[in-house]
């Protein structure tokens with residue numbers, strides 16, 4: 549096991565729903581042009597490609613992922629776009645891209661660097677294939693940025709185990725905090741580096757929206773449950789305890805659930 553999530557069908561479906569859920573938080577600070585050719589490294593099942601196509605109508609999106617089963621699912625999720633040549637998919641690691649220098653107008657990476665010990669070789673490689681002046685957005689996790697009220701000990705303990713496992717697998721559960729430094733090390737010019745708060749508190753008044761918000765987060769946490777159980781880092785009763793706490797949070801009007809990711813925008 550080297551990947552904390554799995555490549556199972558439910559996890560692939562979760563990535564699609566996660567992208568839709570996070571779209572309103574992640575995208576307002578992103579701008580690509582309608583004629584751009586855009587590269588996504590770590591495109592998974594094409595979830596962000598669908599958002600990008602909808603929002604920016606770019607000329608072309610090229611998705612790269614090292615996992616063939618993800619690309620097969622991306623193809624199934626974007627059949628018409630691949631057929632029409634608006635989307636192209638490649639199996640490759642991000643640090644060895646099968647493209648010439650200076651060919652893309654833009655690039656983005658979402659939720660990939662948490663799985664790596666050193667993202668700089670990938671950032672450098674993306675810089676190589678970007679045109680001079682090309683725009684590069686990256687959004688990554690900061691798992692230390694999770695705040696839950698009322699205090700929920702099972703969620704807290706589970707999250708600590710999740711992050712310990714990510715470290716053990718060679719990843720970085722706070723990769724977002726390192727984005728500005730890594731982009732500078734790769735020779736890019738930073739235009740912005742901002743927190744992306746994803747928050748539920750009393751401002752969210754719609755009961756359906758509150759339930760959906762917490763369901764999405766519960767599923768996000770459980771995307772690591774099989775790996776955590778397999779590695780013995782949680783005991784079998786823990787997922788049930790975590791679910792019980794999420795259920796309580798969903799009925800409590802005082803609940804605050806906040807997660808801050810980080811987003812960097814840089815130019816070649």
Ligand SMILES: C[S@@+](CC[C@H](N)C(=O)[O-])C[C@H]1O[C@@H](n2cnc3c(N)ncnc32)[C@H](O)[C@@H]1O
Nearest residue numbers: 563590591592595613614615618641642658660
């Ligand atoms: C959590 S998924 C995110 C997928 C997509 N960016 C999204 O937001 O829905 C991370 C993806 O990165 C891919 N990945 C991880 N390391 C990679 C690398 N070094 N090169 C290319 N893809 C990689 C994994 O196979 C996986 O599909």
